[in-house]
Amino acid sequence: MKDGFRQSMAWLHTWMGLLLGWVLYFMFVTGTAGYFDTEIDRWMQPELPRAQTDVPAQTTVRTALRRLEEEAPEAARWLIALPMDRNQPYTSILWQADGGNQAGRPRGGRQTIDAITGDPLQARDTAGGQQLYQMHWRLHYLPDSLSAWIVGLASLFMLTAIITGIIVHKKIFKDFFVFRPGKGQRSWLDAHNVLSVLALPFHLMITYSGLLFMGFIYFPLMVAAFYGTGAEAERTLRAEMFSGLRVEASGEPAPLTNLSALITQAETRWGASNIRHVDIRYPGDAQARILLRASHAQTPLRRGEELIFHGVTGELLETSAAFRSPTTGMQDILLGLHEGLFAGPLLRWLYFFSGVLGTAMVATGLVLWTVKRRQRIEARDGRAHTGIVLVERLNIGVVAGLLVAIAAYFWANRLLPLEMANRSDWELHVLFLTWLLMLVHAMLRPRRHAWFEQCTLAAAAYALLPLLNILTTERHLLRSLPNGDWPLAGFDLTVLGLGLALAVAAYRLHPSRDPSPLAAGAAKAGDGRHHHGTQEAKTVES
Amino acid sequence: MSDLSFLTAMLCSVTGMFALCLSAQRHWRKLRPSSPPPSRGRRRGLQALGWLALTLAAALLAVGLGPGTGLTAWFGVQTLAALCVVFTLTYGAPKPRQRRTFRPEPTPRRT
Known part of the structure; x- marks a missing residue:
């Protein structure tokens, strides 16, 4: 019975996680960026003076x-x-x-x-950090009435995934600190577990409280029961609430x-x-x-x-x-x-960092789904199905592609002509067009090449942003650092760090690397590096 | 003031997490392969030390940042501290696997 229960929870975790995983990834990335929304605003409007919080x-x-x-x-x-x-x-x-x-x-x-x-x-006219942050729940092109429900459904799935995840995780305390790299599927599972468990309080809080934001939309009858329906009821409710x-x-x-x-x-x-x-x-x-x-x-x-x-x-x-x-x-x-409006600089970084862990949790979960299945299906049918290939390609286009797209958004901010009509709209169009391009690229290229190329592109796009800033504005690192202008310097240094981290990821994902981190690996033998496992991985990989 | 309490709390939490980690035999063997595994009493002691350090971190943050902000920060600090331990355990520990290839297996007990 207990095993049956755990199995059904595992099923729920797997499929609910997959179904809206890409939306959740998008929400995690944009929400995490949102912890630095006003700092991004400042970077995207370099003409603005420093914050005027010191004025009495x-x-x-x-x-x-x-x-x-x-x-x-x-x-x-x-x-x-x-x-x-x-x-x-x-x-x-x-x-x-x-x-x-x-x-x-x-x-x-x-x-x-x-x-x-x-x-x-x-x-300059810009969509800024605010619009990037607001995508977190508005999903940009969609009307609010629709995005509220999609976001709500995704959050609900997330909450389910967290709770079923805790049930499914057999060694939550024993494996609390454990990450075993270089062992294919085992390593992906370890990474997914560590990322989820170590920031579990954050994940639970952020998901549950996220659902509360639009509680009145999800439970309209609760309002109707106490205030009635119609415009007058809405007004009374707003007046009492605000x-x-x-x-x-x-x-x-x-x-x-x-x-x-x-x-x-x-x-x-x-x-x-x-x-x-x-x-x-x-x-x-x-x-x-x-x-x-x-x-x-x-x-x-x-x-x-x-x-x-x-x-x-x-x-x-x-x-x-x-x-x-x-x-x-x-x-x-x-x-x-x-x-987290109350968070000072250090606590804000912890918030951002927890957001990054959440993003990585969703990403590792998505990759784990494919790593776990590909080898099994290939062994059985001799080739991968359309379903698994589709998930793999969507994973690349979403996980790596969205990062490229957001970098493109920052590039657009510096490169689009200042007097352009609807400039801020175009910044956002650049983001989504780039993303679309990345999704198409992921569909067309061989899997391992697609991962490598998109990660390399993202790494370059972020790491070169400070340089672009030097070339296009007066508010670059060489000025902001000596002046102690931390919101601006912080942005440049953060994207530089992000670029370097992505470069490491790209290096590890190089198509000629053996065994690939994306292979299921030879976890059974308990040693990811032994010869037979490598051979196996190679055949599966191509 | 708040930065100072943050940093001391971080130090306390890392200490606490390492103590909790070392209280598990398998982690002790991995991090300190040359010293004998701790006795049961010693493991209990490490556990107590670990929890004490984490509690101290909570107190430091609650006093330094106020109870609401401090408690929120405590959770974030724990995540970071635990991740320090994970990284040390994964990449910082002495490598037993390599050592095994150079040394003969310690098999006298079996024969």
């Missing part, structure tokens, strides 16, 4: 208010997002024509401005209070550079309200305290705690853990 909040708010008065004196809502940390490096201002309580997209505008001069920041600030304009004009005192009050309460938003409703009206929101990146709880002031008298009317209730608190913590 008083100065920023003064500049932003001046700008808002010029830009949208009649607006019903002004919002200032202060440069606080790496999550928000610059000041953004946003205005809306109506109060922001109405459904639908309110008329208004948004600008990123210099915190001192107030001038809008000018930089912000408690609801107020109507009186129509009587009255000057806005001086914000300086309110900022001081908030800074005493939260400490310096912890004010995230200054949200003003009906500026210039007698019923104006000012909401100050504390940073949501102080702890894993992804919500900050809110202070609501009367916009004319400056009196503190209401305080809304960061921890609202156990339920919203739980959601805020899980979503906070997923996004």
Whole structure:
């Protein structure tokens, strides 16, 4: 019975892992890159100044208010997002024509401005780190209504794969530290196990919390049961979930209070550079309200305290705690853990590193599927089936091809003409066209050549990015390193490191290398290097 | 302050993971082939030391970074520390296989 149970779990693990493995790989790669989204943004807009998080909040708010008065004196809502940390490096201002309580997209505008001069920041049109990160759940070309369900299904499969994986893994403690290289299938299984088990808390957290992000889409009836259906119900839900600030304009004009005192009050309460938003409703009206929101990146709880002031008298009317209730608190913590906005540099690297392990876990799982089957099927039928060949080719085009495609995205950022129309769209088209090209390449070339060529291409494409940066901009390593400009230098050094790692992978995958890491190997004999096994591998390989 | 607690926690965790690794006989033989395998009591001691070091790392992080951030960091640090052990065990251990080809098999017990 126990064996039967384990076997059925193994079946579930194998097939659920394979079916959406490629989507999961895409989600892991783009999500991992997303931990450095604003750093990638900065690299992709080298014209921008350094982050302005050091500018005092008083100065920023003064500049932003001046700008808002010029830009949208009649607006019903002004919002200032202060440069606080790496999550928000610059000041953004946003205005809306109506109060922001109405459904639908309110008329208004948004600008990123210099915190001192107030001038809008000018930089090239790019899709940046943000779009790369948003692919993680939007899958780019698909409408949100569809991508939400695909991503949800993939996450659900991932969760199933993790749980069945734990059940199937017979020696989870005994083999905790064990990796045996050079033994074909055995080594792939070891690698898959070590990558999965060592970062298991991360994998579980990231998958479960990922599902929560769009819980309302997956469980629409839960909302319907408590709030009813229709636009009004949606509004009530949103108002309760997001912000408690609801107020109507009186129509009587009255000057806005001086914000300086309110900022001081908030800074005493939260400490310096912890004010995230200054949200003003009906500026210039007698019923104006000012909401100050504390940073949501102080702890894993992804919500900050809110202070609501009367916009004319400056009196503190209401305080809304960061921890609202156990339920919203739980959601805020899980979503906070997923996004890791609170992570400082070291913890951010750990997040990135865990993401890399997750990516490698999916990739090794996909390769393991083919390594395990190819030899068996060939021994039985004398040749590989269409099915296994298809999986092998898709593995190459997705695992190596996506890495090439993302490198191409960065190259496009530097090489597309600056004045090009729809430039940011084209950066993304370059990414997906390159990927398509890689998939086609993987279908056409012999398997081992395809792996080697795509890995070599990816290695070169990443390792040469710093050089391309030297040739095309003024913000390259030779400047950013001596200036201690870490977001920029960090990007260049990371892609350089990635390029070198991929070069090592390409070297190991060279078609003339014997035995190939992709061969099933002579695991039975317990020695991957002995002569007979090599012969076997050779016949299977061709 | 937070960087310092990070680094000390990392050192503690690597120590702890190595202790836990050495508490298994097969890993001990691989990492220290020249010294005799530890006794049962010694293995227990290594285990206790290992868990103690990991707990200490958690405490250091919780104090240095705050409980929420610290605990999150602890999981990441454990992953990294365990991976250090895996790499050492795989690529850093003295190679017994090569040695076996040069030395005769220790077979006197069987004869």
